[in-house]
Amino acid sequence: MLTHVAVLGSGSWATALVKIFAESGVFVSWHVRTQDQADDINANGRNPRYLSFAELKMSFINAYAAVEQTVAHAEMVIFAMPAAYLPDYIKNIDKSLFDGKTVAVSIKGLIPGTSTIPGLYLEQQLAKKNVAVIAGPCHAEEVATQSTTYMTISCNDETIATTIASSIKTGYVTTIINNDPAGVEYAAILKNIIGIAGGIAKGLQFGHNFRAVLVSNAMREVQQFMTAIVPRSRDLFDSVYFGDLLVTAYSDFSRNRTLGKLVGRGMKPVNALDAMEMVAEGYQASKELAPVIEKAQLNLPVINGVYRILHQHANPYYQFMLIEKHLR
Ligand SMILES: NC(=O)C1=CN([C@@H]2O[C@H](COP(=O)(O)OP(=O)(O)OC[C@H]3O[C@@H](n4cnc5c(N)ncnc54)[C@H](OP(=O)(O)O)[C@@H]3O)[C@@H](O)[C@H]2O)C=CC1
Ligand SMILES: O=C(CO)COP(=O)(O)O
Structure with a gap:
């Protein structure tokens, strides 16, 4: 069971993931794009730009504008930004930040100019094995309204998939594990x-x-x-x-x-x-x-x-x- 995850990305899907983990009792460090946005979330308990109607369980969330702070104490780091922005994001990060941490990806696009899936791209860039994939079917908007949702956690390492899946414990999300991340x-x-x-x-x-x-x-x-x-x-x-x-x-x-x-x-x-x-x-x-x-x-x-x-x-x-x- 995970106790602390980092979510990187500030759009609607990242917001939904933050909500799910926080409501599961997992502490979430959340990397957003600006200090103003981090301050707003920490003060008001909502993402002002996406799913702003969703109240977030702030006793389990801290938003940061610095990725180093976000990742520092997390056991697992989830990349949840659009694929187009992942290369620039990765380029500026100290890769040693990910040493000893599980990496997961929840991105449904291809890396521009490479035709590469994000999971493989992260494995290459971070020199990591067994990047997990967190998938749907789920629309962020329905997570925000706590509609019954099934999520699949896929990883070549079954222990990693099981650990992530068993850490999601809300009344509205059921998890399934799978070993076909690509x-x-x-x-x-x-x-x-x-x-x-x-x-x-x-x-x-x-x-x-x-x-x-x-x-x-x-x-x-x-x-x-x-x-x-x-x-x-x-x-x-x-x-x-x-x-x-x-x-x-x-x-x-x-x-x-x-x-x-x-x-x-x-x-x-x-x-x-x-x-x-x-x-x-x-x-x-x-x-x-x-x-x-x-x-x-x-x-x-x-x-x-x-x-x-x-x-x-x-x-x-x-x-x-x-x-x-x-x-x-
Ligand atoms: N939404 C959903 O229901 C689901 C989405 N996904 C996947 O999640 C991934 C993220 O999508 P989603 O959260 O929905 O996206 P959104 O459209 O909700 O948000 C877009 C995000 O990209 C950021 N952004 C915009 N321009 C840039 C830039 N130049 N550099 C860096 N970041 C930028 C935005 O920041 P800002 O607001 O500051 O501009 C915002 O955080 C996608 O791959 C999507 O397919 C997966 C499952 C469900
Ligand atoms: O991936 C999604 C549902 O599972 C979200 O789909 P859209 O990006 O088309 O909104």
């Missing part, structure tokens, strides 16, 4: 791209009938990708894979789905991104994955269609006419 990360990245596809379909005014066909076909694309890129035996119907796809493709909380909806309604992808206050990891991931998919010669009409719409100026309407021909 597969969990890739599936989470793919589901974001498919969530964008679901949003585009909604924006184009396709109904539920079509979107169900789209998502079920996209699940087959996930299976094809995973078999080629991260082969091993796994049950893709486990909630960490299929459930995370469903929540992203159908929930109004999904930022990826929202991005797709705006694009389907006719907004240019870059303008749609600007219009959103939060990150939609699937945008960058679809670009990073395109060469991986091409190299592996995979035929993924939905995932490739999203790439063409977002990054190659393809018209969503015509692209979906092409996608339709592949669905069954």
